[in-house]
Amino acid sequence: MRLNLNGYLSEALKGDGKSFEEKRGAYLAAAREFLEHFREELKRGHREGEDGIQVVQSITAMTDALVTRLFSALSDDLQIPKAGELSLVAIGGYGRGELNPYSDLDLMFLYSGKDSKRVEEVANRLLYFLWDLRLDVGYSVRTLSDCVEMAGNDTTVKTALLDARLLTGSETLFRDLKKLMVTQVLAKRSDAFINEKLEENRKRREKYGSSVYILEPNIKEGEGCLRDLHTAMWVAKIKYKVDQPRELVIKGVLSEEELKAYLASLNYLWRIRNELHYLAGRKNDQLTFEAQTSIARFFGYEDRGKTLAVEQFMQDFYLHANRVEHFSSVMIAKCSQREEGARKILGYFTRRPVGEGFYVMKGELVVPDESVIVKDPVRLIRIFECAQKQGVAIAIGTKTLIRDNLELINDKFRRSKEANASFIKILQSEKGVSETLQQMHHLGFLNRFIPEFERIYCKVQHDVYHIYTVDTHTLFAVEEIAKLWRGEHRDTLPLLTQLALEVDKRWLLLLAVLLHDVGKGSGGGHAEVGAELSRTVARRMGLSKEDGERLQFLVRQHLLLAHIAQRRDLHDERMIIQFARQMEKSENLKMLYLLTYADIKAVGPEVWTEWKALLLQELYEKAFQVLERGDFKLEASGDRVRRVKRAVFELLREDYPAQLIKDELQSLTTRHLLSYAPEVIAGHLKVLLSLGDSKLVLKLSHETERGYTNVTVCTFDIPGLFSKITGVMAANGMNILGAQIHTNTNEKVLDILQVNSPQGFVITDENRWARLETDLRQVLSGDVRVSALVAKRHRPSILTEKAKPTVPARVEIDNEVSSDYTVIDIYAHDKVGLLYSITSTLTRLGLYIGVSKISTKVDQVADVFYVKDIFGQKISEPGKLEEIRRALLVAIDQDS
Amino acid sequence: MRKEADVEAQDHIKAYLIDRGFDIHQSTGANRVIIGVIGDTQSLAEAEIEAFPGVLQVVRIAKEG
Numbered sequence: 001m002r003l004n005l006n007g008y009l010s011e012a013l014k015g016d017g018k019s020f021e022e023k024r025g026a027y028l029a030a031a032r033e034f035l036e037h038f039r040e041e042l043k044r045g046h047r048e049g050e051d052g053i054q055v056v057q058s059i060t061a062m063t064d065a066l067v068t069r070l071f072s073a074l075s076d077d078l079q080i081p082k083a084g085e086l087s088l089v090a091i092g093g094y095g096r097g098e099l100n101p102y103s104d105l106d107l108m109f110l111y112s113g114k115d116s117k118r119v120e121e122v123a124n125r126l127l128y129f130l131w132d133l134r135l136d137v138g139y140s141v142r143t144l145s146d147c148v149e150m151a152g153n154d155t156t157v158k159t160a161l162l163d164a165r166l167l168t169g170s171e172t173l174f175r176d177l178k179k180l181m182v183t184q185v186l187a188k189r190s191d192a193f194i195n196e197k198l199e200e201n202r203k204r205r206e207k208y209g210s211s212v213y214i215l216e217p218n219i220k221e222g223e224g225c226l227r228d229l230h231t232a233m234w235v236a237k238i239k240y241k242v243d244q245p246r247e248l249v250i251k252g253v254l255s256e257e258e259l260k261a262y263l264a265s266l267n268y269l270w271r272i273r274n275e276l277h278y279l280a281g282r283k284n285d286q287l288t289f290e291a292q293t294s295i296a297r298f299f300g301y302e303d304r305g306k307t308l309a310v311e312q313f314m315q316d317f318y319l320h321a322n323r324v325e326h327f328s329s330v331m332i333a334k335c336s337q338r339e340e341g342a343r344k345i346l347g348y349f350t351r352r353p354v355g356e357g358f359y360v361m362k363g364e365l366v367v368p369d370e371s372v373i374v375k376d377p378v379r380l381i382r383i384f385e386c387a388q389k390q391g392v393a394i395a396i397g398t399k400t401l402i403r404d405n406l407e408l409i410n411d412k413f414r415r416s417k418e419a420n421a422s423f424i425k426i427l428q429s430e431k432g433v434s435e436t437l438q439q440m441h442h443l444g445f446l447n448r449f450i451p452e453f454e455r456i457y458c459k460v461q462h463d464v465y466h467i468y469t470v471d472t473h474t475l476f477a478v479e480e481i482a483k484l485w486r487g488e489h490r491d492t493l494p495l496l497t498q499l500a501l502e503v504d505k506r507w508l509l510l511l512a513v514l515l516h517d518v519g520k521g522s523g524g525g526h527a528e529v530g531a532e533l534s535r536t537v538a539r540r541m542g543l544s545k546e547d548g549e550r551l552q553f554l555v556r557q558h559l560l561l562a563h564i565a566q567r568r569d570l571h572d573e574r575m576i577i578q579f580a581r582q583m584e585k586s587e588n589l590k591m592l593y594l595l596t597y598a599d600i601k602a603v604g605p606e607v608w609t610e611w612k613a614l615l616l617q618e619l620y621e622k623a624f625q626v627l628e629r630g631d632f633k634l635e636a637s638g639d640r641v642r643r644v645k646r647a648v649f650e651l652l653r654e655d656y657p658a659q660l661i662k663d664e665l666q667s668l669t670t671r672h673l674l675s676y677a678p679e680v681i682a683g684h685l686k687v688l689l690s691l692g693d694s695k696l697v698l699k700l701s702h703e704t705e706r707g708y709t710n711v712t713v714c715t716f717d718i719p720g721l722f723s724k725i726t727g728v729m730a731a732n733g734m735n736i737l738g739a740q741i742h743t744n745t746n747e748k749v750l751d752i753l754q755v756n757s758p759q760g761f762v763i764t765d766e767n768r769w770a771r772l773e774t775d776l777r778q779v780l781s782g783d784v785r786v787s788a789l790v791a792k793r794h795r796p797s798i799l800t801e802k803a804k805p806t807v808p809a810r811v812e813i814d815n816e817v818s819s820d821y822t823v824i825d826i827y828a829h830d831k832v833g834l835l836y837s838i839t840s841t842l843t844r845l846g847l848y849i850g851v852s853k854i855s856t857k858v859d860q861v862a863d864v865f866y867v868k869d870i871f872g873q874k875i876s877e878p879g880k881l882e883e884i885r886r887a888l889l890v891a892i893d894q895d896s
Numbered sequence: 897m898r899k900e901a902d903v904e905a906q907d908h909i910k911a912y913l914i915d916r917g918f919d920i921h922q923s924t925g926a927n928r929v930i931i932g933v934i935g936d937t938q939s940l941a942e943a944e945i946e947a948f949p950g951v952l953q954v955v956r957i958a959k960e961g
Contacts, residue, residue, distance in 0.1 A: 351917050359914070369910050369920035397919075 004065070024129070027073070031066060031133055038062045043101070043278055052270030053263070059099040064090075067107070068168040070129060074122050075169075086111045086119055087169030089177070095163035100270065101277035102284075104136040106160060110173055113143040136283065144176055151185045155196045158185060159234055182241065190238045194336050197235055201228075201332075215460060215467050216292075217321070219273050220285040224321025226269050229262065232331035239335040253334060258327065265324050272317075287317075306523050311460050318458035318469065322442065326403070333396040358386050364395035373401065377408035380445065381422045388429055388436045402443050409448035420541045423449070427507035434479040437514070441475060452518045452533045459521055467604045470517050476602035477513045481594060495617060496597055499590050508547055509591050511537075512554035513598055519555075531556035553588055554595055561596040565615040567825060567864045569851045570622065571675035571740075572818055579619070580626035589627060593620045609760070610707045611737050641670055647678035652685060664688055667746035671820075671850075675740070687714045688748055696780055698773050702764060708737055708756040709763060715780060717749045720843035722852070725751060727786035727836040728775045731793045732768065733758065736835060739852045787840075790833045809892045811885045815874055821850050821866035822875045824884070828863075828892045838863060841891040845884055846870050897929045901950025906931070909948045916940075 042062070046055045071088050092106040093099065107126075111119045123141050130137045142150070151158040161181060166174040186193070204221055220226045233245060240251055245262060248254040254262070275295050276284050287295070289310075296313035303309050351361045356379050357372035358365055365387040373379050380402060387394050394402075413419055426436055440446040447454040456470035468476065483489060484500035503509050515537060519529030534555045538548030564570075564579055583589040596616060601608045645665050652661050664685055673681065691697050691714050699712040713725055722741055729736055737754040744750070757763050778784040809828040817823050826838060835854065842849060842865060851866035869875055875884070897906060906929060910920050913933055921932035933940070942954040 351914075366919075368914045368918065369922065371920075371922040371924070 004069075006069075021077075021125075027070070028129065028132060031070070031129075034066060035062075035133060039101070046271075046274050046278065052267040052272075052274060055274050056098055056100060056270050059101060059103075060094070060097045063094070063099055063105065064167060067105070067126075067130070071122075071126055071168055074125050078118055078122055085114065085170060085173075086122070087171070087173045088167045089174060090165045090167050091160040092163055095160070095165040097165065098270075100273045100283075102136070102280075102282050103277075104138055104283070105130070107137060107139045107167075108164070109139065109141040110147070110169075110177060111141070111143060112170075112173065113145075116141075144173070144180060147177060148180055148184045151181070155193070155200065158193065159197075161185075162234060162237055186238055186241070191336075193238050194235050194332075197231055198332065198336065201231055214472075215469065216289065217287050217317075218285050219269060219276060219287055222321070224318075224323075224325040226266075226273070228324050228328040229265060229269070232262075232328040235332055235335045254331075261323070261327060265320065265327065268320060269324075306521065314460045314469075315458045325442075326399075330396055330400070354386055354390060356382050356386065358383065360390055360392050361395070364393050365390065365398055366395045367398050367401055370401055373405050373408070377405070377413055378416060378418045378422065380405060380408060380413075381419050381426075381449070384436050384440055384445070385422045385426050387439075388426055388432045391432065394439060399443055402445060406444050406448050409445070414449060414451075415540055415542070417542065419449075423541075424507045427510045428505075430485065433510065434475065434482045437478055438475050441471060450514070450537060452515065452537055455518055455522070455533075456520055461520070468602075470520050473602050474514060474517055477516070477595075477598040478510055480598040480601045481510060481513060484594070484597075493597075493613070495620075496594065500594055503591065503594070505547070508550060509554075509594060512551055512558075512591065512595055515551070515555050516558045516595060516599060527556050527559055530558075550588065550591070553584075554591055557582070557592055558595055558599060561592050561616065561619065562600060562612075565619040566612065567853055567862065568817060568823075569821075569853075569866055570615070570618050571671065571851075573674070574819055575817055576619070576622045577626055578817075580623040583623060583627060586624055586627045589620065589623055606760070610705070611754070614706065641673050644673050644678050644681065648682050648685065651678060651682040655686075656689060660689065661685065664746075667744040667748065669742065669744065672742045672744075672750075684712075684742075684750055687712055688744070688750060691715070691748060696773075696777055698769075698776065700769060702762050704762055707760060707762060708754045711753045711755050713749075713751045713753065713776070715749055717743055717747050718780070720840065721749060722751065722849050723836060723839035723843045724779050724786045725753070725776070726839050727790050727833070728772060728779055729753070729755065730833040730836045731775060731786075731789035732772045733793070734763065734768075734772070735760075736854050738854055741849055741851060743848075786836070790836055793833065809889060811888045813881055813885065815876060818866060820874070821868055822881075824865045824867060824888070826863045826865070826888060826892070834892065835863065837891045838865075838888060841887050842867060842884075845887060847875070847884070848872075897931065897950050898952045899927060901929070901952075905948070905950030909945070909951060912945075912948070 039062075042055060042058050045058070068088070075086065087110045089095070089108040089110050090097075090106065091108050093103055094105045094107075099105070109119055109123045119141060123139060127137055127139055147157075147161060151161050161177075164174075164177065164181075204227060205223060214222060217223075217225065236242065236245075236248055236253065240248060240253055242248055242251065245254070245259060249256060249259050272287070272295060273285065275298055276287065276291055279291055279294055284291075292314060293310045296308075296310040299313060301309035301313045304312070351359045351366075351368075353359050354365075357369055358367055358379075360366070365383060367373070367383070383394060383398060383402065427433060429436075437446065440449070441453075447457055453471070456474065459470040461470060481500060484493070484497050485506075487497060490497050512534075515530060515534045517526065517530065518533050519526035519531070522529055531552045534552050535548065538551050543551065560579075560582070564575075568575055570576070580589075583592065593616065597608075600612065648665060649658075649661055668681070668684075672684075676684070687697050687699055695715060697712075697714040699714075701710045701712075703710060715721070718724075722739070726736060726739075734755050735758045737756065739751060739753045742750040742752075755763070763769070775784070775789060779786045779789065809826070811827075812825040814823040814825065824842075828834060839849065839852075847867040847869060849865050849867055853864045854862075867875070875881060897909075906922075910922075910931065913920060913931075916939075918933050918935035918937070921934060923930045923932065937956065942956065945951060945954050
């Protein structure tokens, strides 16, 4: 590559005589052309398969050529003497010579302190010029003493200067800087610097997620990514006073293999980053779903059976990140060890034997004689058990020992009584159980010990609902249970906390949590597949028949509780009894409730909502009562109805004439009377009785703690009423969580809706509620058409949506679960007015909606409707069912 | 170690070294076992170690300049 800007300047301008400013326009045009030409060429090289390091070096060389040429032209122009006065220095990533296609450039103008005005002038002109080229440039103008002072106070500056590289200008000045950095900055407090770096690392982990297995990782800052490699190198540079990674081999810090692995990692990550930048046409370091798909294709991955190309790519990516993380931890551990002197004196006294040939030293578990592992491989798992018991970390050398000896975990090991006893002890232990499992997973132990777990290792799930890979989600679920044990949610989730503490076989619950998703990714129902796999695990681990069956039960049913709670009518006692029967024992129910909680909570930060919590708890409590009562029979409802009516009557008799109360009570449905406590029904009656000529009574009660408002709508029945209500709600930007619909025999309707804002907050603004009421009145009186209101709200979003993996809409019909209703499940992507489209379609089909439940998973809606036909019957004719299904799918798709 | 030294002899010397805060790296060959001692070995007396049953020879790795 010929990197000469002069080639792009027109002949006339090459001569002297005119100042730079006079030639600026021509320079700018030339520079633009230069950049355009070489960028194109480099991109072509990259696309044709040049490796990451090559491309990065070429981009750096191109940038160097451009910047130095411009700098010389400018300093000639302003008559800056070449010797000893000013140098142009690249710092940060540019200093390391690591430019990706759209990386920022960090420049430093280092000068002697004389003539600062002229130096500023050069700096400004160069910068404006580079900015005009749309390059992202950061800059500073400093003297030597500025550098020393700032580096002393600011780690960021110090780190950036660590990578300083002279571009052009005074060499003497630059040499002085290097010397000063070593003597004044680095020599002092090198341990402190290393600690600062470690602290930075920790903060970065917090910000970008402390897991290698994040679904949309940041290629620069994410764990196991570029910054991990940088940090390792910075720390090594400080500790061993070297400039280039290769010198670390000479000093015996790194082996040739390790250096090779380091360079290969850089190469790999850079190639991805290059492609990311080229794809976006700007600086972008986030491996989004969209980018992952393109990059997988770019790297030549292909779909294989059920496994998508992108899933294979990401699996490899995570394996790689895992290796980078280990490399950088080993490096940092080497550099942050105390000086030998202190170690030898203290070491003797503090190395404490803890059995099995293990010792604890400085809060870490070490195995000084590595041959003890080969002698008895079970010690591999004992290392984890022992470290957990002692509450100490596993030393980095011991980690390497484990990684290197994984092949000792064979079928004999997996069936060994001792190993399994040790594993159960780990799971049963009060403290550090999730940390221990994470270690086991990270070091590759868990995959060897439970090969079924390897099926979900680094497994990506391409939807927006899950933000972690399946294995990470699983480990987080373990942590959620551990949090309950530690009492972290004692105040907010007292029931779950109590239940968690009541579980005797904690290990069994955790084993179920570990295995609940192992069936994922093989097609078919993953719970069912997982249950089969669990059977194998149970047999291999030598579990008792009872424990093995419970394990299988939990894995098989791990979706059931959530499904029923969120999608079935919890006032349907027959259904509750059927569910309780499926649970068989209350111990099963308890464990399933805990597993369900952990599973939902570990999906992502906002997936567990107050609303879901309420539904799950309601189902748990109802099923528990049935199980404790022992007889799976319905209480004679006639007696209960009479009892409730009497109680309601007593509550109201002082406020209303007796006959009025009796008539109104008579018009309530049995279902209504059996669904609520008498106090609540008395409240309903008050509303019903106040319905006069106004034709509409609207009552709000804000349930601030639960995060929604109960909206009671009372009016006279008209066809399609519920669809009109949902339409008005949609038009007012209100989100419906659930709805109970009560149609009385006297033509009055009492609908209760749980409503919040789409962001999940309680809507407290009175104006919004007033507007809702006005709209509702107008729609009910026929003055305004609800479809017009909804259409007005339906404007295209100004925010361009990020591409998200989509699942086609689904409609499922269940005629078994309820004895009175046909149940329709609808899964679709959320959008404003979706509920209105669905309910209006149901109305058009002549269906009456009895119960409706709406649950939104981030952007996916799962709605369920209990419907009857106009004669109050379930719909059983297959042709009609098919018509319903088709009509609903059309309604969902029509404006998406 | 001597060819005829058994596991017990190995464990004995290793325990001695580990107690004194050293790490061990063992190479087990077909004929012979070499026990590498890692740590600040200046404080170790060669004669003392050679006196252990089964020890054939103590070789100190030359100190770096």
